[in-house]
Amino acid sequence: MGHESPAGDLRLTNLTKRFGVLTAVDDLDLTVPQGSFFALLGASGCGKTTTLRMIAGLEAPTSGQVLLGDRDIARLRPYQRPVNTVFQSYALFPHLDVAENVAFGLRRRGIRNVDDQVRRMLALVQLDGSGRRRPAQLSGGQQQRVALARALVNHPRVLLLDEPLGALDLKLRRQMQIELRRIQNEVGITFVHVTHDQEEAMTMADTVAVMNAGRIEQLGAPADLYEFPATAFVANFLGQSNLLAAEAAGPAGADVPVTAHGARFSLPVGRARSDRGAVYLGVRPEKLHLAGSADQVPDGHQHVDGVVTDASYVGVSTQYLIRTGWGSELVAFAANSGLGQRFPVGAPVAAHWDPRHAFLLPREPGPTDDRPDRPAARRAGEGAVANAPRHLLRRVVRPAKRRGAA
Amino acid sequence: MRVSRWLADRWVMIVALLVLGYLALPIAVVAALSFNRPSSRLSYDFHEFTLDNWRHPCATTDMCDAVLRSVQIGFVATVVATVLGTLMAFALVRHRFRGRSGINLLIFLPMATPELVMGTSLLALFVSAGVPQGFWTLVIAHVMFCVSFVVVTVKARLAGMDRRLEEAAMDLYASEWHTFRLVTLPLVWPGIVAAALLAFSLSFDDFIVTNFNAGTTVTFPMYVWGAAQRGIPPQVNVVGTAMFGIALLLVGVSSLRARRSAR
Ligand SMILES: Nc1ncnc2c1ncn2[C@@H]1O[C@H](COP(=O)(O)OP(=O)(O)O)[C@@H](O)[C@H]1O
Numbered sequence: 001m002g003h004e005s006p007a008g009d010l011r012l013t014n015l016t017k018r019f020g021v022l023t024a025v026d027d028l029d030l031t032v033p034q035g036s037f038f039a040l041l042g043a044s045g046c047g048k049t050t051t052l053r054m055i056a057g058l059e060a061p062t063s064g065q066v067l068l069g070d071r072d073i074a075r076l077r078p079y080q081r082p083v084n085t086v087f088q089s090y091a092l093f094p095h096l097d098v099a100e101n102v103a104f105g106l107r108r109r110g111i112r113n114v115d116d117q118v119r120r121m122l123a124l125v126q127l128d129g130s131g132r133r134r135p136a137q138l139s140g141g142q143q144q145r146v147a148l149a150r151a152l153v154n155h156p157r158v159l160l161l162d163e164p165l166g167a168l169d170l171k172l173r174r175q176m177q178i179e180l181r182r183i184q185n186e187v188g189i190t191f192v193h194v195t196h197d198q199e200e201a202m203t204m205a206d207t208v209a210v211m212n213a214g215r216i217e218q219l220g221a222p223a224d225l226y227e228f229p230a231t232a233f234v235a236n237f238l239g240q241s242n243l244l245a246a247e248a249a250g251p252a253g254a255d256v257p258v259t260a261h262g263a264r265f266s267l268p269v270g271r272a273r274s275d276r277g278a279v280y281l282g283v284r285p286e287k288l289h290l291a292g293s294a295d296q297v298p299d300g301h302q303h304v305d306g307v308v309t310d311a312s313y314v315g316v317s318t319q320y321l322i323r324t325g326w327g328s329e330l331v332a333f334a335a336n337s338g339l340g341q342r343f344p345v346g347a348p349v350a351a352h353w354d355p356r357h358a359f360l361l362p363r364e365p366g367p368t369d370d371r372p373d374r375p376a377a378r379r380a381g382e383g384a385v386a387n388a389p390r391h392l393l394r395r396v397v398r399p400a401k402r403r404g405a406a
Numbered sequence: 407m408r409v410s411r412w413l414a415d416r417w418v419m420i421v422a423l424l425v426l427g428y429l430a431l432p433i434a435v436v437a438a439l440s441f442n443r444p445s446s447r448l449s450y451d452f453h454e455f456t457l458d459n460w461r462h463p464c465a466t467t468d469m470c471d472a473v474l475r476s477v478q479i480g481f482v483a484t485v486v487a488t489v490l491g492t493l494m495a496f497a498l499v500r501h502r503f504r505g506r507s508g509i510n511l512l513i514f515l516p517m518a519t520p521e522l523v524m525g526t527s528l529l530a531l532f533v534s535a536g537v538p539q540g541f542w543t544l545v546i547a548h549v550m551f552c553v554s555f556v557v558v559t560v561k562a563r564l565a566g567m568d569r570r571l572e573e574a575a576m577d578l579y580a581s582e583w584h585t586f587r588l589v590t591l592p593l594v595w596p597g598i599v600a601a602a603l604l605a606f607s608l609s610f611d612d613f614i615v616t617n618f619n620a621g622t623t624v625t626f627p628m629y630v631w632g633a634a635q636r637g638i639p640p641q642v643n644v645v646g647t648a649m650f651g652i653a654l655l656l657v658g659v660s661s662l663r664a665r666r667s668a669r
């Protein structure tokens with residue numbers, strides 16, 4: 001995000017919030033382009049809500065700035081900011097009906113004829129005719145829409161959404177994701193959408209910022225984050241990754257050669273986040289292909305030999321676990337396109353990949369387990385683990401029992 | 407076998423009815439006696455049905471004066487105690503300050519202290535301070551014990567309120583004052599009303615503390631106490647029944663409104 005900020009960008013600079021000894025948001029720098037759908041993605045407890053609250057003015061930053069355009073709004077009262085929030089628990093006023101909930105902001109700003117705007121907004125969120133009902137009489141999904149309408153009707157410069165779909169069941173959530181996208185397209189307001197659901201962030205947002213322990217780990221378009229993660233945390237928080245502990249000794253020509261468990265690999269310089277010292281060699285499971293033997297590996301691909309230890313058929317694909325010669329397990333997803341070969345459990349295979357699809361990440365030097373560090377799960381304590389997306393809890397690359405390494 | 411089964415299915419209901427009957431019996435007696443023409447001043451059995459007592463409630467003027475006095479004291483004490491108690495409840499729930507837990511404890515003292523002790527110590531205080539006893543000492547005494555109940559009632563309501571509603575209001579361009587008036591107050595209001603009703607009924611029927619600090623003022627409970635020696639006029643039952651009726655009406659109206667606004 002190197003460009004100079006135009007009039008409406010939301011910029012957080014050196015934003016920090018401490019609660020006593022706990023640093024909830026740690027020197028955050030972030031630019032949200034005007035009109036974009038921006039997702040702030042991170043495990044529970046990593047500081048997402050605190051960040052939103054500082055933008056909304058409900059929490060005073062310990063230090064740093066919140067810039068909207070060129071104006072620092074960090075010291076303004078919440079009602080002085082052209083920013084509105086959709087709260088995690090909706091926070092609808094129980095003593096007011098739906099129409100009055102939606103009209104609340106308009107009336108406070110002294111706007112007289114609110115009926116038309118309220119009606120149009122309720123139509124936008126598909127709640128026509130529900131204006132006279134009380135929030136308590138609405139379903140969770142409907143309450144969510146009211147909360148959205150109540151914020152949007154004010155045409156804020158930035159709309160903040162704090163896990164707005166978290167309380168909805170899966171089907172409704174999918175529906176609302178599409179709905180939210182549609183509405184954002186229609187109104188063109190900057191959306192900052194907080195979520196711990198990586199799939200939600202990827203499908204909805206133009207730009208995703210992955211947050212971990214109060215900091216931004218990586219920011220970019222969903223595809224860029226997925227194809228070329230910057231850290232082991234991102235590699236495993238956004239989808240799954242096979243990460244092999246490796247050593248690199250700097251680039252040689254256009255490639256970076258690495259050594260992992262005695263075997264030699266290489267990948268293009270452009271795919272290396274780090275090209276020296278302790279690194280992880282990463283390959284996404286769907287980019288790890290299986291061949292019956294090393295001779296069948298296509299030219300230019302690199303491979304490790306292993307044995308299939310598990311094959312789960314999940315309809316569109318089959319998910320294989322492959323134990324490597326040195327005892328760790330790799331995951332490979334093979335599309336059930338009817339073209340490829342199927343491998344039974346126990347079959348010897350060569351797991352291969354195109355080096356242009358691999359990536360190299362920095363690694364804390366230490367024992368060479370093929371196990372990425374999981375900072376969020378470690379630092380945020382038990383609660384974070386319980387709330388983390390399921391894929392976080394599943395070890396993708398696990399050091400299997402080392403059998404007599406013959 | 408069948409009887410025990412029948413009992414097993416309904417015993418909760420039966421116990422509930424018994425308890426209700428136990429609670430309602432004295433009130434029923436009072437209501438019945440308000441329509442009684444007693445045979446003599448000191449007789450309390452139902453002698454003859456009449457509407458005279460209801461038609462002329464102020465036949466004994468002393469009694470009506472006493473009722474009026476009690477209503478006046480109750481009204482002033484309720485207003486003062488409700489305002490003070492509500493402010494205290496807000497301070498205790500919303501702010502962290504030194505001595506907060508001490509005050510929380512102190513609030514319970516008037517509820518826990520025997521009324522006799524409270525009455526005599528107030529008497530000692532007023533006498534030693536040279537304050538003449540009467541209407542205003544009664545108001546002060548009543549505010550003192552009512553305020554605790556107000557604080558406890560409003561505090562419970564306030565503590566159950568979601569702070570995010572106020573944050574949402576501020577996010578939607580409501581200043582601190584508008585947030586209070588449009589969101590906080592309407593949501594706490596039922597608690598304040600309940601507290602005021604409680605305060606009034608506590609003040610209206612207080613006897614012990616009142617008796618020590620009344621000077622020459624006569625409140626309704628004091629009048630009834632005095633009259634008991636000479637024979638209670640049946641109009642006392644009219645006042646009692648009317649009070650009960652008004653209370654019932656208020657409860658009915660408020661629950662009806664609550665149900666309507668929930669719809
Ligand atoms: N008012 C507060 N006082 C103390 N700690 C807080 C407060 N609000 C949040 N925290 C802490 O700050 C961290 C980040 O919280 P939060 O921003 O709510 O995370 P998220 O929304 O990502 O789940 C958590 O460890 C949380 O316990």
Ligand SMILES: [Mg+2]
Nearest residue numbers: 045048049088
């Ligand atoms: Mg949160």
